[in-house]
Amino acid sequence: MTAPLETASKPSAVQHLGAIALAPVRLVMGLIDRPLRALQRMTGLSGMAIFFLAPNMLIFGIFVLLPLFINFVYSTTGGSALFLPERSYVGADQYQRLFDCSNYLDPLTCQEDAFWTAVSNTFWFVVLQVTLMIGAALVTALILNRNLAARSFWRAVFFFPVLLSPVVVGLIWRWILQRQGLLNFILYPFGVDPYTWLTDRTWSFAAAVGVSLWAHMGFYALILLAGLQAIPKDLYEAADMDGTKPARVFWRITLPLLMPNLVVVIVLALIRSVQVFDEVYILTGGGPGTSTLFITQYIYETGFVSQPRNPGLAAAASILMGLVLVVLTLVQLGLGRRGEKKGKR
Amino acid sequence: MGQITLSNVKKSFGNIDVLHGINLDINDGELVVFVGPSGCGKSTLLRAIAGLEKITSGEIAIDGKPVNDVTAADRGLAMVFQSYALYPHMSVRQNLAFGLENSKMPKAEIDERITEAARMLEIEPYLARRPGQLSGGQRQRVAIGRAIVRRPVAFLLDEPLSNLDAELRVSTRAELAALHARLSSTMIYVTHDQVEAMTLADRIVVLRAGKIEQVGTPLELYNTPANRFVAGFIGAPHMNFLEGTVSSVQSGNLVVALADGYQLAIPARETSLEQGARITLGIRPQHVTFGSGDKSIKAKIKLVEALGSETVLHTEVAGQKFLVVIPGQHDLASGMDIDLSLSSAPIHLFDKDGHRI
Structure with a gap:
């Protein structure tokens, strides 16, 4: 008589696991239930919202807002010391140094010629890369939107580079473009002598544009494909x-x-191409000379690599770059909001 | 202008045959309605006529000219889509003008046509608005207007009223009928709603599973349905069907035994039926009256729906469901037994394959 009763009351394996998993949850909930209820009585419902948001806001504050502020403080100090208390206050000197130029269009007339070279390089990089990016992404999306055979395969092919780490992207293309690289190997049978693509000023800039195009195009094509x-x-x-x-x-119509x-894609592409750094840094290291030196690399090298390093100047340059990005972001928000209004009508 | 001939039109999507050889003549100025349940191929047939789907075999001819290899644009037809398919980023005027601009029509004539169509459809106040700023009914008019300005050989309408609410659908239906009378051009209209088909059509084409079941005027289909499917599809509420067996055949008379053994004598035109043959009796709910006697059946009421002007009774006759619609209001309740007279009801007979006898 007792045997069947026992089997009936014995929980199954799944129930058992569930109970085990639930035990700590129950324990924690039991512990925090009373204090949380007490807190809600004190703060009210809206207060609880702040309480739950606080951890995220705290992390955002510590890792984004605080560094932003510290960065600003650094930009008003001078010297090569890394620790803030050891640095001397110089006011707007760093900014003055960056803007000390007799002709902004000719970097060589500036005191910080590397900065203005980087600005000029970045400007042309952005213009070229974004224009080509939009065109290529649009054409790719239009083709992928057609009823072609193995459509999913092609979509994956174009999206795949987006999944690669920028360092991997840079290395892959360096192996392709270097003197003993894949490109020369392929071209050799056609009578093209091995060429050092990455040490030619024009070709290395083109390579920087092309590689970042290859690396990010799939992402924008995907957004446009969704729109199509x-x-x-x-x-x-x-x-x-x-x-x-x-x-x-x-x-x-289309x-x-x-x-x-398209607006989203243009603005995102703009912002990301202003920030260009990692894959190009691995690919060309900013060279030959300063032909592929972009602002982010300038900031990195000024602040951490060059001897003596100048964190204050790097901080000032990054504040200026941040301002450009803020403007671009505001443009995006504005256009997005206008689009929303249009959609509602 | 506007005669459309379909000869043995077939369409397959891969291995699936959607249209199995459609033959149909649509006369100039006629309003033909394709009706049938979902998936019967009516929309595919319309799209094939429009040129949006290529047919697998057969021939489509417009005014005697085969158009199989003619593009949708060059067939001279205009289509009104179920979703209206208005360009959301263009004003109503631009929507109407878009197709005309393609053919490089002078601007003055475009304006003239738009003004005329807008007046006809009463959408003049909305010409500057975008489709998103219009109600469903107004959008519907714009979609029709876009077809009208092209002065097509024929209009193709794909379930144009299905996105409207019930009240608007009734009024728009009447307007469509008036529009057809005014334009007197050929119209092909696709719907799954048999009431729309009955009220609008000059002729109805009933489709099922890619085949034409019957073509005829609304009343032909109602009075002499070719088979059990058409009989059940046309008319609301649908026709009652009682299964039975022929128990005796006398000259001009047929005695049918229903499932519970109840015998019913029916005058029959044809007596090729043999004793013991299984047949189906079709009786429309509106043709039944109260009363006992010669041609009457016993029914048990399951549910009473009092609609005021009429009373709908859900009953059971010889173990089979049987709907009755009686004019006026009656003091009846479920569970009651009643006698129903069929003496004034046309009784449709269908053989075991569902064909009309």
Whole structure:
């Protein structure tokens, strides 16, 4: 009589595991229940929201806001010492040094010629890279949006580089482009003599643009592809019934309806290309000379590598770069909000 | 202008045959409604006529000219989509003008056509608005307007009322009928709603599983359905079906035994039926009256729906469901036994394959 009763009351393995997993949760909940209730009675419901947000805000404050502030303080100090108490206050000297130029268009006339070279390089990099990026991502998205065979495979192919670490990207392309690299190996049978692509000023800049294009294009193409797929198919059928030519369909239907996604892509690409550093640093190291020296690398080298290092100057340069990024972000927010309003109408 | 001929039109998507050889003549100026349950191929057939789907075999001809290899744009047809397919980033005016601009029409004529269509559809106040700022009914008009300005050979309408609420659907349906009368151009209209089909159509094409079940005027389909499917599809509420066996055949008369052994004598035109043959009786709920006597059946009420102007009774006859619609209000309750007279009801007979006898 007792045996069947025992089996009935014996919990299954899954129930057993569940009970074990639940025990600590129960214990913790039991412990924090009373104090939390007491806290809510004191602070009210909205106070509890602040309580739960506090850990994240604290981390954000410690690792983002505080460094930002410290960075600003550094930019007003001089010397090569790393610890703030050992540094002397110099006011706006670092900024003055950065802006000490007789002709801003010619970096060699500036006191900090490397900074202005980096600014000029970054400017041209951004213009070229973003323009080509938008074009390439749009074309890729348009092609991937078609009913081509093995569509998922092609999507994966274009997205794959996005998953790679920038260091890996830089190394892969260095192996391809160096003198004994894959590119020369492929070109040699065609009668092209081995060339040092990465030590040629023009080619190394082109390589920097091309490699960062290759590394990030899949991400933007994906955003645009999502936008393309959100355009109702019957709009195209209606256009088809109306005898609309493909070019007109693209300019009058696809592009206007893709605009919200395109704005996001342009602004994100702008921000990220201003910040360009890691893959190009691995690829060219900023050279030859200063031909691929970009602002982030300038900041890094001024602050941590060059002898004597100058953390104050690096901090000032990064504040200036931060301001540019803030402006770009505000533009994005503004355009996004305008897009939202348009959508509501 | 506007005659459309379909000859043995077939369409397959991979291994799946969607249309199994459709033959149909649509006359100039006719409003033909394709009706059928979901997945019957009615929309595919419309899209094939439009040129949005390539047919697998067969021929589609417009005004005698085969158009199999003619693009959608060059067929001279205009389509109104279920979703309206209005360009959301263009104003109503731009939406109407878009197709005309493609054909490089002079601006003055475009304006003239837009003004005319806008007046006809009463959308003049909204020409500057975008589709997102219009109600469902207004969008619907714009979609029709976009078709009208093109002055097409024929209009193709794919479930144009299905996105409207019930009240608006009734009024828009009437407006569509008026519009057809005014334009007197060919229209092909796809719907799954048999009431829309009955009220709008010159002729109805009933489709099932990619085949035409019957083509005819609304009343032909209602009065002489070709088979059990059409009989059940046309008319609301749908026709009652009682299964039975022929117990005796006399000249001009058929005695049918229902499931519970109840015998019913029916005048029959044809007496090729043999004793013992299984047949189905079709009786419309509205054709039944109260009363006992010669041609009457016993029913048990399961549910009473009092609608005021009429009373709908869900009953059981010989173990089978049987709907009755009686005009007026009646003091009846579920569980009651009643006698129903079929003396004034046209009784449709279907053989065991569902064909009309």
